[in-house]
Every structure is written in structure tokens, then in C-alpha cells.
Amino acid sequence: MADQKINNQALEEAIAAFAADREKDNYVKVMELLEKSIVLMPAMPPQNLDPETEKQMRAGKPVQLSGESRIIPCLLRKESGEQALPIFSSAVQIPPDKKSPTVLALPFFACVSMAMANQEKIEAVVLNPFTQNMVLNRSILEVADKRRKQIAELAKQGQAGQKSIQVTEKQFQDLVHNRVALMLLPKYLFEHKEEGLKKLQKEEGEFLLHFYDEVYPEGKKASFRADDFSVMTLNITDTVQLTRVDMPDEAVKKGMCYRVYAVWKRDTEEVVYYVLEKTRDGNFIAQVTSDGKHEVIEPAPDNGAEIEAVMGLVAAH
Numbered sequence: 001m002a003d004q005k006i007n008n009q010a011l012e013e014a015i016a017a018f019a020a021d022r023e024k025d026n027y028v029k030v031m032e033l034l035e036k037s038i039v040l041m042p043a044m045p046p047q048n049l050d051p052e053t054e055k056q057m058r059a060g061k062p063v064q065l066s067g068e069s070r071i072i073p074c075l076l077r078k079e080s081g082e083q084a085l086p087i088f089s090s091a092v093q094i095p096p097d098k099k100s101p102t103v104l105a106l107p108f109f110a111c112v113s114m115a116m117a118n119q120e121k122i123e124a125v126v127l128n129p130f131t132q133n134m135v136l137n138r139s140i141l142e143v144a145d146k147r148r149k150q151i152a153e154l155a156k157q158g159q160a161g162q163k164s165i166q167v168t169e170k171q172f173q174d175l176v177h178n179r180v181a182l183m184l185l186p187k188y189l190f191e192h193k194e195e196g197l198k199k200l201q202k203e204e205g206e207f208l209l210h211f212y213d214e215v216y217p218e219g220k221k222a223s224f225r226a227d228d229f230s231v232m233t234l235n236i237t238d239t240v241q242l243t244r245v246d247m248p249d250e251a252v253k254k255g256m257c258y259r260v261y262a263v264w265k266r267d268t269e270e271v272v273y274y275v276l277e278k279t280r281d282g283n284f285i286a287q288v289t290s291d292g293k294h295e296v297i298e299p300a301p302d303n304g305a306e307i308e309a310v311m312g313l314v315a316a317h
Contacts, residue, residue: 006038006105008089015089015132022183022292024176024215030134034108034127035147040088041111042074042100073114074100075122076129080296084124084135085115093128109148116145119280123296135294138279139178139255143171173222174256180211181247181257182288186273189262190290193271197243197264205229208245224248236311239267244307254278261310272317274310276300285309 011033018026075083088094091103115122125141127134136144185208189196200207205226212222228248235241245260252258259276273288274297283300301309 006040006090008033008037008039011037012089015128015134018134019132022179022187024179024217027179031144035144035151037089037108038105039108039111039127040091040094040103041106042086042088042094043102043104044072044074044100045102071104071114076126078295080298082123082296083121084126084129085111085122086126086129087111088128093131095130098130109144109151112141112144112148115141133293137178137255137294139174142255143175146171173250176212176215176222177247177251178255178257179215180208181251181260181275182294183292184211184214185260186262186271186288186290187292189271189273193269194264197241197262197271200245200262201231201233201243204231224250234307236307240265240311240314242307242310252278254280259306261306263310263314265314272314274313276306285313287313 011030014026014029014033018030073085076086077083087108088103094103111125115125119138123138125136127136188211189200192199205224205228208229209222209224209226212224216222228250230246231243232246233241233243241264243262243264245262247256247258247260255278257275257277261274261276263272263274264270265272271290275286275288277284277286277296284296285298285300286294286296288294297313298309300306
């Protein structure tokens, strides 16, 4: 399908606002608009189409697919082998050299359902990957899928629009935690470098709780306490300092970042940021880069061998 009838201007403005300021209200606005949006998804041409439907599709016209038509999305693959489902808010977000055989217009929730039904292949959904590159990881997709099912159930009961569907307090805390560990903390350290690391090392949990307070609405706070965090700093060599942050015990569960390794390279005055994450396939080491990208690198070793593994990655960096 082409996107002649798609108007996602408000969504694109919200994505741009979130890219400029990654705070909670901007993120919530993007998700609220996404839930109601038709997005574009690159795919292989569906098989067994009648000639007229195929002709309309090749001409870029909207078509109605039957329930029997099998949709095979075109996935993005990272060097680590991890795959993501790309979606786009408009055709202009797809570079000419990245066009696929077919682009389908689908409700956002249909893309969520597709990703959740293929979890062994799809680790995340990426919105506008070649421009804003907004990553919806597994924990975000699980919440979106739950909302999809709730809304569908309400619609079935004839109550759609009469109730407000909300994320539970626990789900929100998990989302905030990953936002802090994967976005806000690394962004701060990349910007403030050694001074930022010194502040983390000195204030420890109190420092980290400030990031949670930034995201929580006024009057509410995370259930974590300052002493739920553990911060340890090691001067590994003359040029490499490693700061390890153990997250609260509540974070040691599927879909969550449970440990951070922030590395300061004195010779290049560079911060390198690694996280350890628990997934359905085991524990993995991932890297968050200064431009906000998140990439799974390799399986995490036992706790006793973690520092050696991280230092190996730093040496190869």
C-alpha cells in the first residue's frame, strides 16, 4: 500500500520532540499517537494475489488483503545477529536506497502483534530507523501488546472509548528503570564525561534517583531507595577506569537492565557505556553509544568473569 491516506504529521512532530528531549511526557505522547496510527512496513509481496490486486499494489495504490494473505516483513539485522521490525511514519522516512519490494500500510497494533508472535526472530520494533531511530524494545512491546488486547476486549464488549486503559504502576516503574539505565544515565555521562562519573561515584544511589524523579509525575517517586544501588569504581590501568553500577534486585528480571559498566578512557577522554540485560534467551552484554543507539554484543558470562569480558570489549573498542 502507498500512504496517500496516511497523515502522521502529529506523530512525526512528537517523535522529533522526543528526539530533542527524551523525557517521559514526550515519550508518552509518541506512544499515544502510535496506538491510533497507520504506519508503513516494508514487506515481501504477498503470494497468491489476484492479478488486479497485484497490479494496484505495484502502482502504489491502497489494496485490501484477504485474511489468507501471508505477510512477510523485511527485517533489519544487526552485526550481532539481532533482528528488528522496521516501521515508518511516512514514505519520506524511507531512503531511496532502502526501499523494499512492497510497503504495506498497517495499524501500529498489527505490527506489535506480528512482532510478539515472532519473538524468536524479532527483538524490537524500530520507528523510522534511518532518521529518528526510535527503538521499542521487548519490554515496551509487551506493554503495547497488553494494551492492544485490552482495547480489543473493550471493543468486543461495546465499551471502547468509555474507559481509560493505563499501564500499571509496576509496568510504569519497569519502563522508567530501563529509560534511566539505557537513555538518561548514559546521555548524562556522555555529556559530562569525567565530571559526570565523579558525581556518580560520589553520590551513588542519591545521584541515580534524581533521574527517576525526572521521569515520574509530580508527587510520585520510584519505590527504589538510594542504598538499593551499589556503585564500585576500579582503576584497571593507568588509562582505564571502570565504574560498575548494580541495579536494585527488582531489576533482575526479564526485559530489564540489571547492571551498568561505565568506562572512562583517560587517554582519549572517552566514556564507553555497557549494560547487562536479562532476556528470555539469557543474559547479554549490550552497548549504548553516544548517539543513543543500543546494540546487543554477546552473551554475558558468569558474574566473576564480567569485568574481564567488559575489558576485552574496551580493548577492541
